[in-house]
Every structure is written in C-alpha cells, then in structure tokens.
Amino acid sequence: MYRGTTMAGIIRDEARHDPSRGFVGGYEMETLSLGLPFMAAFLNPGGWGRSFTTALDRYDHMAGLWIVGEDMPREENRITLHKDEKDEHGMPIADVHFDDHPNDTAMRDHAYSQGQALYAAVGATTTFPTPPYPSTHNLGTNRMSEKPADGVVNKHGQTHDIKNLFVSDGSQFTTGGSENPTLTIVSLAIRQADYIAAQMSAKSI
Numbered sequence: 346m347y348r349g350t351t352m353a354g355i356i357r358d359e360a361r362h363d364p365s366r367g368f369v370g371g372y373e374m375e376t377l378s379l380g381l382p383f384m385a386a387f388l389n390p391g392g393w394g395r396s397f398t399t400a401l402d403r404y405d406h407m408a409g410l411w412i413v414g415e416d417m418p419r420e421e422n423r424i425t426l427h428k429d430e431k432d433e434h435g436m437p438i439a440d441v442h443f444d445d446h447p448n449d450t451a452m453r454d455h456a457y458s459q460g461q462a463l464y465a466a467v468g469a470t471t472t473f474p475t476p477p478y479p480s481t482h483n484l485g486t487n488r489m490s491e492k493p494a495d496g497v498v499n500k501h502g503q504t505h506d507i508k509n510l511f512v513s514d515g516s517q518f519t520t521g522g523s524e525n526p527t528l529t530i531v532s533l534a535i536r537q538a539d540y541i542a543a544q545m546s547a548k549s550i
Contacts, residue, residue: 351378359459368451372414372523374460379409387475400473410463412456415523417446420495424486453477482526487516501540502533509550513537 353376360371379387381404389397422444426437457474464472490496493505498517504510513534515526522529544550 353378356463359456366451366455368448368455370415370448370452370523372412372452372456374456374463375411375413377409377411384409387478388473390476400471408464408469410460412453412460413523414449414452414456415520417448418485418488418520419444419446422485482515482521484515484518484521484526487512488519489517490519502537503540511537511541 355376356374358374360373362369362371381401384404384407385401388400421442423442425440425442427440428437430438432438461472461474487498487504488496489498489500489502490505491499496505496519498504498512502512502517504512513530515530517533518526518529541550
C-alpha cells in the first residue's frame, strides 16, 4: 500500500440491510493506503515493543482495508462544557462523551471477521484488526431534531431557541451516515438558504 492510490476500490457486498447478521444496516470495505506515520499511529494507539515494531517492519508487504459503517445516534453522546476543568484562558474545556451503540459493536465485529476472511482468501499470513479512529469528520454537535428536547436545530438548521440563528455545517447531522458528508452539507445549506429567503420575505425573521 506504500505505493498505491489512497483509495483504489470499494467492496459493497456487506452494505445491504440484513438483520439476520445480528445488526441493522450495513458497511463497505474500502482498500486504503496509509502513510507510515498514519499507520503507526492507528495500528495500535499507544503500542510499543517487539510485536508492534515487527508489524511496522513489514510495512512494504501490507495492504490496508477501511471498514465504513454507520454509528447509531445515542442521546447521551454529546459535547458539553466541563463543570470543573478550564483552559489557559479560564474558559471551561469541552467534555466529549461517546459510547458505542450495541449495533455499532456487532457490525464492527462482523466486519472484522469478513475483512480477515477476505485477506485470507488472497494469501495474507497475518491480519491486524485496528480500533476505530478517534475522529474523521466532525459531526453532530448541534443535532437536528423535531423537538427541542432532542436536539439543537430544526430541519432547516434553525436553532430551536433563537429564530434568526442558523447552523449550516455538519454539526446538525444526527448521524454520519457512514459516508463523506460534504454533498449532504451542501444540499442542506441550499434548502436552508431557500427557507431563510422565504422567511425574510414574509418578515418572519
């Protein structure tokens, strides 16, 4: 993978919805090329010692596979201001809380198994299931919801509390949907712009 393209192919065999597998939804497997620093950081975060360095020694004989599935939204997953800890400016720091949904764990375990089977079929001698990355796209901190108790903004990105305050980025997502978010952000922004124009014409905001 050290001389390949970043993402050369996608396998969608497991993308179907089939609850008999023990989870809802599905996932993709994407061939992935990682630079050595990136690979070292995510193969085993905090890893050290002979087993870890031996894996890195074989970097030029490795292939990467990215498993991409959807995390289920959970009400308790949120970012709040820390009650006690402050930054160097005396401001409360962000307190990030995230727990896997049982569906996420079941899907990931299935994906690890299928990924290992795929590698075994092409002659791999060792596989390294890696932990989920700590972050990729920053989403969901101003969740869209029908009711104020469940989120921050309505379907137009308008905050429930302040009528003329709108959020136009990925923070209004309730879930990442397992794919890159840019086109969805653009679509929501276009819909939001039409709504704002109509509301301004009606002098509602």
